Amino acid sequence: MKTTFAIKFKNTMLEFLALFGRKPQKFxxxxxxxxxxGIIYVESSGDGLKLLAYDIQKVLPAGARNEETAVNFIKAFLEKNSxxxxxxxxxxSDVDSVVIKFLTMPFIPEKEIRGAAKWKLRDVIPFDLEQSVIDWQFVGDYVDEEGTKNRGMIFIVAMKEIIDHYLLIVNKCNLDPLGITGSSFNYANLLPYVPNNPKVSAVLDVDxxxxxxxxxxNNKLNFVRRLPISWEKLTQSLTEVIVSGEGKIELSRDEAENIENTFGIPEDEKQVVQDKVQATQVISLLRPLLEALVRDLKFSFQYFASNFNSEAPASLYLAGGGSHLKNLDKYLGKELDLPVSYLLLPACVDVQILNKEKLAESDQKKIINALGAAFSGPGAINLLPPKVRAKKEEQIQRMVLRLSAMTGAAIFFLLLLSAQFQVHDYxxxxxxxxxxxxxxxxxxELRSKIQLKEDLVEKIREKRTPVAGVLKVISVFVPPELVLEELSLDQGRHDLTLKGTISAVENVAEEILINFMQRLESSPFFDExxxxxxxxxxxxxxxxxSVELGY
Incomplete structure (x- = not known):
């Protein structure tokens, strides 16, 4: 439960980071x-990749696991390309160390799948399951003859010793492994980019x-079978003794590999391949292996169609180091009567930065597996050991918590600024x-005064002096020191007499009186x-x- 949550949390966080363009682009x-x-250095670019650099190193002797050689090769690549x-x-891509198997499983909780799979795989895995790393993908749901609903699943099992070996190599190069996958799953990532790829197709990986x-x-891995043909066996077949009218001829290993790369399966039987070696002699040496390969392919296609209730593959793609046998595609296409071609770089891989419009086909074949791995997405097979996964998930969780804290602080700061702005605004x-x-x-207040004056003017116009109105107008001009004791109004003569006292010394009182008279005289209601x-x-x-009214 904890692991499932961590994986979901990781995927959710990667999607979140992608919104801000913070997901690592180069890897x-x-x-x-x-x-x-084969090693490649790529950059994510929309739905495709930019191939920034690549290199290939032969493993000598083939099949050997020389840790020091691999470490030096990777370090040199990193340094050369800065x-x-x-x-x-x-x-x-090691058929001896990695096994892929299709199993039909009942519907059981995900936490029980590993245990149930080990029980079924114990008789088909040639190494100790307890010392292995297992992962799986769902293929589809099936209903058997009894009407029971089952689930088809593809399991990949790898020797933990081999996984640890390769992890040690990348650790010595100070690299951080994101995941470990296998060739069959890598090709599934490339098939969607193959033009006119049929619903059911197959890939033959010759190692x-x-x-x-x-x-x-539908570009999803359904079936995997190991076949006996190999580059080593093809080469060995050409080193066998050739008996001709001119005596016995025996090719060296280097001569045999040269014939494989240069002439391959001769199209012209009269052709002289090398010195006295005829094309017919090369064909006779390769025929047993090639015919066995064709039989195995036909049987596998028929088995798949019959047992998976599906149509047989309508197209075959070649990959792997041994697929470089020249004309192998033409030979298989003729014998199987279906399109056969090499799995090459899809159009969505940009190689312009390498100053090459198109990579040499031989190089494409050698790095195609690494490119398929680079196209891995969420939910891809991952053979990282549980301890390594747990460590990476903890790192991701710490990063998420750190990011969440920073995000929370930023949000709080923004809210604080917003609150301060609102307070200032209010x-x-x-x-x-x-x-x-x-x-x-x-x-x-001004309107009230104006209204009083308008009322007074209106009444005066009616030839009637309003006493209350006159008093209100006068009260506006009376200073605090002045007290009116008597007011006499003669309506007929329009005269007004004001008597009162001023509480101030004489000279100040006179000044207050003069100001009061001037203010009265400034009014339009009093003439003199x-x-x-x-x-x-x-x-x-x-x-x-004495005041003379103006109306």
Missing amino acids: LAIDFSQALT IEEKDVLLSI YKGSTLSIYS KNRVKNAQVHLKAIAEIN VGLVSSQRAEPVQKFEI
Whole structure:
């Protein structure tokens, strides 16, 4: 349960990182086969890849596992191409150390699959299952003759000793393994990019010591069978003694490999292949192996169609180091009566950065497995041991937690800034509202005064002096020190007499009185304001004013 959660968490986080373009774009892929070690350096580019660099090294002697040689080869490649990236995908193309098997399993909880598979695999795996690494993929659901629903699954089992060997190599190169896969699964990643690829197709991977036939339905691996033909056996067959009218001829291993690469399966039987060696003699040496290969392929196709309730493969692709036997594609195409071609780089692989419009076909064949591994996506087969996976998942979880903390802090900071901005905004709004309220109050006050004056003017126009209105107008101009004691209004003469006192010393009182009279006179409602009397009566100044109304 914990492992399942961690894997789902990892995939979810990788999708999250991809939204921000933070998923690692450049990485390495290394294919370890029995005869070759191929390494590529690629960059993700949309739905394809950019091939930035590659190299190939022969394993000598073939089938040997020389740790030091492999480490030196990889380090030299990294140094030559100034590569700082550490992420690497591994592919193990070793038929002696890796077994792929289709099994029909009942519907059981995922945590029980491994145990049930070991029980079924114990008789078909040539090495100790307890010292192995196992992974699987679902193929499809099937209903047997009794109506029971079962699940078809492809299992891959690898010797832990071999896995540890290759992990030690990459660790010594300071590389970080992302995953380990196998050739049959790599080819499934490439088939979607093959033009006009049929629904059911097959790939024949000819390696140094053996061959693997993989059959795919809808580009998904369904069936795997090991075949006896190999590059080693083809080479050995050509080193056998040739008896002719001119005596016995025996080719060396180098001469045999040269014939395989240069002439392969001769198309012209009259052709002289090398010195006194005729094409017919080469064909006679290769015929037993080739005919056995054709029989095995036909039987495998028929078996698949019959047992998987499917059509037979409509196309065959060749891959692996032993597939370089010249004209092998033409020979198999004729004998099997179906299209046969080499599995080469898909069009979505950009090689322009290498200053080559098109890679040599021989190089494409040698790095095709590593490229297939580079196209691995979520849910791909992964033979990393459980301890290594757990360690990587812990690293990912720590990275996720670190990223989550940083994201949380960033969100909190943004929320804090937003809150401060809103507080500042609301303060400005309150301040503006207060200014508006003050302006409105002043406007209302002014409107009240204007309304009083308008009412007064209207009544005056009606030839009637409103006493209340006159008092309101006068009250606006009365200063605090001045007290009106008497007001006499003559409606007929439109005269107004004001009497009162001013609480101030004499000179100040006179100044206040003058200002009061000037303010009255400035009003449009009073035409003339005159001082009748002003005398000192300690502690106040008494006065009398005569005002002539303007209406």
